[in-house]
Amino acid sequence: MKRVVLVPVMFVALALLLMPPVASAQTPNPAPQYRPLSNGEMSEQGLWEAWITEFTALTGKQKAEVVRRHVQMCLDSFELTGEQRALVEDMTAKFVTEEAYSETDPAKRAAIQQAMRPEAEKAMALLGPELAQRIFGAKPPISVVIAVKNDPKFK
Numbered sequence: 001m002k003r004v005v006l007v008p009v010m011f012v013a014l015a016l017l018l019m020p021p022v023a024s025a026q027t028p029n030p031a032p033q034y035r036p037l038s039n040g041e042m043s044e045q046g047l048w049e050a051w052i053t054e055f056t057a058l059t060g061k062q063k064a065e066v067v068r069r070h071v072q073m074c075l076d077s078f079e080l081t082g083e084q085r086a087l088v089e090d091m092t093a094k095f096v097t098e099e100a101y102s103e104t105d106p107a108k109r110a111a112i113q114q115a116m117r118p119e120a121e122k123a124m125a126l127l128g129p130e131l132a133q134r135i136f137g138a139k140p141p142i143s144v145v146i147a148v149k150n151d152p153k154f155k
Contacts, residue, residue: 034077036070036138047142054145060102062154067096069148070140078131087126088135091119 042048071092095116103109124132
């Protein structure tokens with residue numbers, strides 16, 4: 001009787017030992033988390049001059065697309081609640097537009113910024129200063145700027 005029970009138990013134990021761990025078999029290696037850089041970090045790394053030169057040369061449509069891609073990478077990478085995600089998506093839809101990034105009149109730019117102020121305060125309260133800065137204040141890598149610049153859809 002012991003032999004009949006012992007053989008299946010040993011077989012199951014051996015099978016479990018030889019199987020790859022379930023977690024690693026089901027989940028691929030995570031991609032590196034997106035980390036946008038602040039203006040200061042870009043300056044410290046010697047990237048600011050090239051980044052601002054490339055970004056400034058873009059059209060309003062291209063600038064808005066750079067920012068949309070940056071925000072989407074943030075949404076894909078950062079852990080956000082449903083309410084936080086909805087706020088970021090809403091603000092992006094309202095304020096990341098070709099018109100906003102094409103405007104050159106200082107008075108009209110000030111009006112756009114004034115309209116954003118209540119939303120920005122709400123975002124700061126909901127996201128916290130660090131996350132709000134990473135999403136709305138930091139910059140995407142220069143590779144994003146160049147990709148949009150070279151994308152025929154945004155010429």
